[in-house]
Amino acid sequence: MTVPETSPVASSRTGRSVPDSGRWRPGRKAMRRQMLDYLATGVSIAAGSLLLLVLVSILWTLLSRGLVGLSWATLTHRMGPPGSGGGLSNAIVGSLLQTGLALLMAAPVGLMCGIYLSEYGRKGNHFASVVRFVADMLMSAPSILIGLFIYQLLVVPFGHFSGFSGAVALAVLALPLIVRTTEDMLRLVPTAMREAGAALGAARWRVILFLCLRSARKGVTTGILLALARMGGETAPLLFTSLGNQTMSTDMTRPMASLPIAIYQYAGASYEDWVQLAWTGALLVTFGVLLINITVRLSSRH
Amino acid sequence: MTPVLRSSHRRAGFDTVFHGLLLLCSLLVLAMLGGLILLMATGGWQAFTRFGLSFFTTSAWNPVKDVYGILAPLLGTLVSTLIAMLIAVPMAFGTAFWLTYIASGRFSSIVGTTIQLLAAVPSIIFGMWGFQTIVPFIARDVQPFLNHHFRHVPVLGPVFSGPPVGTGLVTAGIILAVMIAPFITAVMVDVFGAVPPMLRESAYGLGATRWEMMRKIVVPWSRNGMIGAVVLGMGRALGETMAVTFIIGNVTTVGWSLFAPRSTVASLIALQFPESPEGSLRLSSLMALGFILMLLSCVSLVLARCLRGKRQ
Numbered sequence: 001m002t003v004p005e006t007s008p009v010a011s012s013r014t015g016r017s018v019p020d021s022g023r024w025r026p027g028r029k030a031m032r033r034q035m036l037d038y039l040a041t042g043v044s045i046a047a048g049s050l051l052l053l054v055l056v057s058i059l060w061t062l063l064s065r066g067l068v069g070l071s072w073a074t075l076t077h078r079m080g081p082p083g084s085g086g087g088l089s090n091a092i093v094g095s096l097l098q099t100g101l102a103l104l105m106a107a108p109v110g111l112m113c114g115i116y117l118s119e120y121g122r123k124g125n126h127f128a129s130v131v132r133f134v135a136d137m138l139m140s141a142p143s144i145l146i147g148l149f150i151y152q153l154l155v156v157p158f159g160h161f162s163g164f165s166g167a168v169a170l171a172v173l174a175l176p177l178i179v180r181t182t183e184d185m186l187r188l189v190p191t192a193m194r195e196a197g198a199a200l201g202a203a204r205w206r207v208i209l210f211l212c213l214r215s216a217r218k219g220v221t222t223g224i225l226l227a228l229a230r231m232g233g234e235t236a237p238l239l240f241t242s243l244g245n246q247t248m249s250t251d252m253t254r255p256m257a258s259l260p261i262a263i264y265q266y267a268g269a270s271y272e273d274w275v276q277l278a279w280t281g282a283l284l285v286t287f288g289v290l291l292i293n294i295t296v297r298l299s300s301r302h
Numbered sequence: 303m304t305p306v307l308r309s310s311h312r313r314a315g316f317d318t319v320f321h322g323l324l325l326l327c328s329l330l331v332l333a334m335l336g337g338l339i340l341l342m343a344t345g346g347w348q349a350f351t352r353f354g355l356s357f358f359t360t361s362a363w364n365p366v367k368d369v370y371g372i373l374a375p376l377l378g379t380l381v382s383t384l385i386a387m388l389i390a391v392p393m394a395f396g397t398a399f400w401l402t403y404i405a406s407g408r409f410s411s412i413v414g415t416t417i418q419l420l421a422a423v424p425s426i427i428f429g430m431w432g433f434q435t436i437v438p439f440i441a442r443d444v445q446p447f448l449n450h451h452f453r454h455v456p457v458l459g460p461v462f463s464g465p466p467v468g469t470g471l472v473t474a475g476i477i478l479a480v481m482i483a484p485f486i487t488a489v490m491v492d493v494f495g496a497v498p499p500m501l502r503e504s505a506y507g508l509g510a511t512r513w514e515m516m517r518k519i520v521v522p523w524s525r526n527g528m529i530g531a532v533v534l535g536m537g538r539a540l541g542e543t544m545a546v547t548f549i550i551g552n553v554t555t556v557g558w559s560l561f562a563p564r565s566t567v568a569s570l571i572a573l574q575f576p577e578s579p580e581g582s583l584r585l586s587s588l589m590a591l592g593f594i595l596m597l598l599s600c601v602s603l604v605l606a607r608c609l610r611g612k613r614q
Contacts, residue, residue: 037511041404047396048413051487054480055420058431065434112327120324131328133607134335140534140603141596142541144568145338148575148592152341156580172334179331205320233424236543236568240575260426264544267430278430286427293422297415 058286066283069276078248079262082271088281090248091262097250098163098242098258099231102170107224110175111213114182114220119208132183139176146172147237155241163249163256166242173237174227181223185216222296229292233285235260259285339596346590348583357590363554363570365577370587372567374554376594378471379566382546383539385475390483390539391532397483398490399516414491421484429548432477437549441468445561464561469551471560477545482535489534493527494520530610537602541595543568567595 026034077087113131121128146169154165189212197207213220238244244261245254259281266278349357349370360371397417401410448462464470497520505515521528551563552573565573571588578585 033511033514037513040399040513040516044396044400044404047393048400048417050393051397051417051420051480051483052413055416055423057435058420058423058427061431061434062427109327109330112324113331116324116328120321127328131331134332136607137600137603138331138335138338140537140541141335141338141599142543142568144541144543144571145342145592145596145599148345148571148589149338149341152345152589153337175331175334203314204317208320229422233426235424235426236572239572260424260544263426263430267426267433267548282427282430285424289422289424290419293419297418 062279062283062286065276066279066281069280070283074277074280079246079257079277082269082274086273086277088259088262088277088284090245091257091259091281092284093248093250094163094242094245094257095232095259097252098167098238098256099170099228101164101167101252102174102231103224103228105167106171106174106178106227110178110224110227111182111220113175113179115186115208115213117179117183118186119204119212132180135176135179138172139180142236143173143234144236144239147240150237151240161241161243161255162253163242164252166238166256166258167252169237169241170231170234173234174231177227177230178223181226182216182220185219185223186212188219189216218300222300225292225296229289229296232292233260233289235264239264339593342589342593342596346586346593348586349590352583352586357587361554361556365584368583370584372587372591372594374556375565375567375570375591377556378550378564379540379568379595379598381560382471382474382478382550382564382566383536385472385560386478386482386539387532387536389476389479390486390535393479394483394486394490394531394535395528397487398494401487401491402494403512403516403520417484417487420480421488424544425481425542426544426548428477428481429545432473432545432549436473436476437468439468440470440473440561441466448561460558461560464559466561467551467563469549469563471550471564474546474550474564474566477549478539478542481542481545482538485538486531486535489531490524490528493524493531496527497523526609530606533602533606533609537599537606540598540602541568543572547572567591571595 073085074087075092076089077085078090079088080086113135117128117132117135121131150165150169150172154168155161158165193211193215194207197211198204202211238258238261242258242261243255244265245257247257249256263278263281263285266274266281269275269278353370357371358376359373360369361374362369362371363374364370401414401417405413445462445464445466445468449464449466452458452462501519501523502515505519510518546566547569550565550569552565552569553563554565554570555562571591574584574588578588
């Protein structure tokens with residue numbers, strides 16, 4: 001922005017004379033306004049830079065603490081007692097299994113609900129606006145409460161913690177995200193497309209699934225991937241549902257290890273090698289999550 | 303019936319099935335929130351009926367005597383959230399101002415995306431990072447300084463006092479602020495972007511500086527949206543668990559100091575849960591805490607919705 005130009009007339013009205021040299025100079029008030037503008041600009045840029053700095057600091061801390069412990073053994077050995085050269089393989093496998101199963105549960109239901117909201121729940125449908133509101137509420141519900149909820153729902157009746165209940169907790173977490181992005185993306189599909197499909201004699205479900213959903217598939221996939229990224233780093237809901245496990249286990253009905261839980265357990269430990277494993281795990285989780293995010297954002301921009 | 307009609311009849315039948323299926327999934331979403339609130343309420347019923355009002359007004363968390371009060375974590379949550387808001391709101395406002403009106407288009411989109419990446423970092427990572435960097439900083443540099451200079455100041459003295467361990471409400475507030483600032487920024491960028499260009503250009507045309515345009519045109523125009531963004535961020539700060547668990551210190555006491563170890567609702571649930579056997583009064587108290595947390599989160603969302611809805 002250029003200097004705000006006060007005309008000579010204005011400055012003479014405020015009682016200040018135009019300088020003899022004929023060259024215009026800002027008066028005191030104009031100076032003050034400009035200084036204030038500079039100050040606000042500077043503070044704003046500083047605030048934004050501070051946030052960037054935090055991201056850099058987090059990544060730097062993770063790299064400097066976690067990279068040391070990253071080795072083939074970390075990825076292939078399972079967790080073990082301190083000093084035994086344990087790794088994180090069972091936690092990685094557990095994380096993949098639970099998030100995978102959670103995605104298999106959340107994606108179809110989320111897609112269906114999103115389709116309902118966008119295709120049947122336009123203006124005037126009160127049921128749809130209630131569903132929309134509830135989805136928003138679920139999205140902003142603290143994740144630890146979802147853990148408590150699934151604990152009451154699945155762990156207490158069956159009498160033991162299980163990988164399956166962990167997956168359900170993650171699915172509940174991902175569901176509202178998928179619902180809302182699916183709806184938003186389907187809304188971007190022009191009505192003309194639906195009308196064209198209907199004019200060709202296609203049934204409504206066919207129009208929705210093979211025309212609308214197909215043309216919105218990129219955005220919908222983005223939503224699902226972002227939900228996956230969110231699930232990958234969640235700790236609180238797993239704490240009460242899949243509990244964690246020191247041994248390699250792929251049995252969904254038993255307690256199951258996962259990376260975030262392993263990080264949580266090891267970060268507070270007093271053994272040097274466990275703390276190291278926690279940092280390495282943190283590095284893996286963060287870079288996995290950020291990688292999904294960056295890929296999705298870059299590909300959705302083009 | 304002609305073949306054409308029959309096929310269209312069958313098609314309509316399948317359409318009904320499809321519609322039913324979609325309805326079922328939507329009902330499932332409703333059932334989840336309903337179940338969540340219901341199970342929390344029934345789980346916490348035992349504690350609510352047993353302690354009554356004293357559940358909210360005492361800070362005793364005594365598993366030996368089986369007496370529980372939630373004043374300490376409740377205050378901890380509210381105060382840490384307040385501190386977080388005090389830091390996050392100016393930060394987010396400044397960042398959004400920078401991204402929408404100061405930075406050039408391409409640069410702003412790169413910086414904006416990068417800041418959004420910060421929102422994607424899992425909360426447990428924020429906890430570890432905070433414990434690694436912020437806690438030592440507070441303990442080594444900030445606390446001794448404040449203790450030394452404000453020890454005899456009437457009000458500030460007790461507020462800044464405390465052993466220099468680095469964990470506490472201020473530390474939690476800082477971490478929470480950094481976590482929610484990207485969310486608030488994102489909403490504010492949207493809100494600022496929705497201000498009609500005509501209004502902004504008119505302000506420039508009258509000779510306003512950029513800051514004056516911001517303060518006199520953009521802020522009044524998008525006030526509701528901004529408050530909505532802030533409340534939304536507040537909702538997130540209230541329920542944040544893993545990051546806070548690392549840095550709050552986890553002591554259920556009430557006091558004036560902002561630098562002494564405290565606890566919050568979410569961190570108390572996370573930490574006490576493993577030691578609370580099923581069916582015990584302790585677990586019921588945790589469920590009751592969960593119910594209150596859910597209420598807080600719902601109220602903040604409804605508030606945000608009302609404030610944002612007014613403009614649209």
